Amino acid sequence: MGALDSLFDPGSVAVVGATDREGSVGRAITSNLQAHFDGPIVPVNPSRESVLGLECVPSITDGPPVDLAIVVVPPDVAVEAVREAGDAGVDAVVVITAGFSETGGEGAARERRLREAAAEYDLALIGPNSLGVMSTPAGLNATFGPDMPDEGSISLLSQSGAFITAVLDWAGEGTLGFRHVVSLGNKAVLDETDLLREWGADPETDVIVGYLESIVDGAAFVETAREVTRETPVVLVKAGRTDAGAQAASSHTGAIAGSERAYEAGLGQAGVQRADSVQELFDAARALSGLEPAASDGVAVVTNAGGPGVLTTDAVGDSRLSMARFADDTAEALADAMPEAANTHNPIDVIGDADVDRFRTALDLALSDPNVGSAVVVSAPTAVLAYEDLAEAVVDRQRAHGKPVITSFMGGERTRAAEALLDDAGVPNYFDPARAVAGLDALARFRAARERRVAEPRTFDVDRERARSILERAIDRPGNGLGVESMDLLEAYGIPTPPGAVVSDPEAAREVAAGIDGDVVMKIVSPDISHKSDIGGVEVGVATEAVADTYETLVTRARNYQPDATVLGVQVQAMVDLDAATETILGANRDPQFGPLLVFGLGGIFVEVLSDTAVRVAPISGDEAREMVSEIRASPLLHGARGREPADVDAVVETIQRLSQLVTDFPSILELDVNPLVAGPDGVQAIDLRLTVDTEQL
Structure with missing residues (x-):
């Protein structure tokens, strides 16, 4: 059992703000709990004697002990309700109520008080502004959503409650099952990192999926996710992509590494897979929850349709996977077993008149090949092929060889029974062959994350005090900026720089140049002039005898360009051969x-x-x-x-x-x-x- 037991497996639940008023959130949550939860449900409402047939208590401190409190009272009394829950010995709280930091001003102050209360009582708190939580093993639907999902091995977190209700409604039409579902809300206390840590330690959660708009603490998330993804795959949709970070930055690096690049880098280093759509998210989840990753990236394609076979091959080429090259023995066996018109290279085209036996033989030979890690079976409907029989053959061969197989049985109603058979065996089916390949690609990415071992960063012997003193020069600089006059910052950390110095008069420039072998480069040094080359502020290949005059020329150009610019001097630097570098x-x-x-x-x-x-x-x-x-x-x-x-x-x-x-x-x-x-x-x-x-x- 994990640290958040009371949130996902409570023995009893209180609904603070329960009511039987039609259309109210308090009624919806109480009703949802009654529908599936077997433990005691305690409505809390000083204005009611009972709610939906359950005896009410005026305060949570007046009722029997409970493990989990769901708070749906107005925001101005929600903080006090959480404190009362703490006084009553409650371990976990879900604050459904809105009107906190998402409203700014007083709402943000209210959320700070909520956070303080949770810290004081050591409460595991979800929300505020949350749809609620679900746990199918516990029969817990502590949300005001309309549906309880089927039980499964996928745990879902979301920063959007609407995303959850839409996904669960959609999943109800298919074959997806869920273990835990959490609407994070404002993440005042518990956030995505806490849930990742909890579910990563849960042996019954096969895959973690989520919708996020932000991550509270990126460094902590990366550290946690690196550990989790060695055992449990994580797939996220990250919404709210923006260039605002790049637009606000003043340097080249700032423009390049905007907010989206940060998420891309951080999630990639953590082994978290990105999905660009809800379909991609759950296509990956279906594969990851039912199949083990292949030992290698070689894919075999078996199909009765040439066109879809080509589409599948293209999709493999667009992924991290590769089309397997069959061993000679496999190629010979396929040539002997298939009709003359069949293509026995990869993709294997068993042609349109193929029955189940021909598919089975081709798949069996392909999966026996040592160069094949996984397979995709792509089929268009024909009069001589029953999809249910083909599904049984696929499941049989997949189990016999222990290699992941994903199918693309193209069609509509005639695929339904076959899909049910495949789903029971953990084999996902997709109408689009490209989606089938994406499922295999998700498995390969999980294998890579699981196998990845990141060494500890190397620590170098550096001069931190010298570096600190250099950085302190920025205190007196406009915009707190430093430039080439601070090159010794790099030297303090062992980063090589060419010989040279920043000088403030022509004679000093000449002395520095005299100590450098060969011609020098000279640059105006000014925090107010960014693009020095554009104003003639850089001279290359200056001989020692010309250095003093060049100093005067550079300063004059800077003054003419921007009379009020702060000029710190001129950098004199040894030339570096760029032709060979x-x-x-x-x-x-x-x-x-x-x-x-x-x-x-x-x-x-x-x-x-x-x-x-x-x-x-x-x-x-x-x-x-x-x-x-x-x-x-x-x-x-x-x-x-x-x-x-x-x-x-x-x-x-x-x-x-x-x-x-x-x-x-x-x-x-x-x-x-x-x-x-x-x-x-x-x-x-x-x-x-x-x-x-x-x-x-x-």
């Missing part, structure tokens, strides 16, 4: 839910145009950093494409990890760009730096 970008952006996000990709002046980047939630391991490098489309450039000498990828991976440690160590860093980070055969060099600091967190 690749310009990348490495940055970080702090997301409100997930914390620091790392961005790596193709850099330089086209970074936002090309959008070739990978994003991860920090901190990350070396394996995750290497995944980022391999994930971008420009990765071949780093590995020596078209005769180029390969870059030192190990140095890139280490630099990503060092920046991960920096932004994890200092939550005050809101945004940071190293653009470009030049990656060459001899290592990396951070050429430019730009960051924004939340000085209140220093």
